[in-house]
Amino acid sequence: MTDNGIKDRAQEAQQQVTQTARERVREQVDTRSTQAGEQVSATAQALRTTGSSLHDEGQDAPARAAEQLAGYAERIGDYLTRTDGEQLLHDAEDFGRRQPLAAIGLGLVAGIAASRLLKASSSRRYESRQTSAPASPPALTPPSAPSPTADPRDRAAAEQFETPPVGAVGSAP
Numbered sequence: 799m800t801d802n803g804i805k806d807r808a809q810e811a812q813q814q815v816t817q818t819a820r821e822r823v824r825e826q827v828d829t830r831s832t833q834a835g836e837q838v839s840a841t842a843q844a845l846r847t848t849g850s851s852l853h854d855e856g857q858d859a860p861a862r863a864a865e866q867l868a869g870y871a872e873r874i875g876d877y878l879t880r881t882d883g884e885q886l887l888h889d890a891e892d893f894g895r896r897q898p899l900a901a902i903g904l905g906l907v908a909g910i911a912a913s914r915l916l917k918a919s920s921s922r923r924y925e926s927r928q929t930s931a932p933a934s935p936p937a938l939t940p941p942s943a944p945s946p947t948a949d950p951r952d953r954a955a956a957e958q959f960e961t962p963p964v965g966a967v968g969s970a971p
Contacts, residue, residue: 843868
């Protein structure tokens, strides 16, 4: 096989790996966006229920705000559910080109939200490890400080060798 043949096969293999990776990313974006769309739609329904309850209680201004938020959430949920991964990536790229500052701001907000989420989840994991961790082994006591359950003769012998605190004035016997 010639050098050109090897190069061609390597390029074909690289293109195939790249294509497979792109397809997987598209599939993941499609799956995740559909899940997110369903969650947003469920949130929209909860907002509508809240708005209805607020309206029944005579709180019309908050009820209108909840209804308006429900409408926005419903549209976003519908978009995420019906749009495939390829179209979502295309739309995100277009938005970034048309509104670069807004895209930067959204990225910043998303980054802060993600960091807060990670921090909160790591705190919970740390706490759960602390409560489920086995008890630490008992601390070793130095020979000059016998444990409270030790023989009283050992305690008396240890007290003979204890040094007084710094600056303590000893009394003459």
